[in-house]
Amino acid sequence: MIKREFTIIACCIKQNMGIGYKNKLPFVCPEEMKHFRETTSKTEDPQKKNLVIMGKNTWNSLHP
Helix, strand or coil, X not given: CCCXXXXXXXXXXXXXXXXXXXXXXXXXXXXXXXXXXXXHHXXXXXXCCCCCCCCHHHHHHHCC
């Protein structure tokens, strides 16, 4: 049997509500952002890729 480790981060919102306001996060946490970037951009197996699901505004904020 192959044991696989993975992480799931989930967020649920209601209509007209969300985590950010005017495309800004309500907090600044550089350590968390660094951890997120490292966790989502690297894999132990180069044959595999990670997947991040995000909304349109988040995507647009990453590609100005």
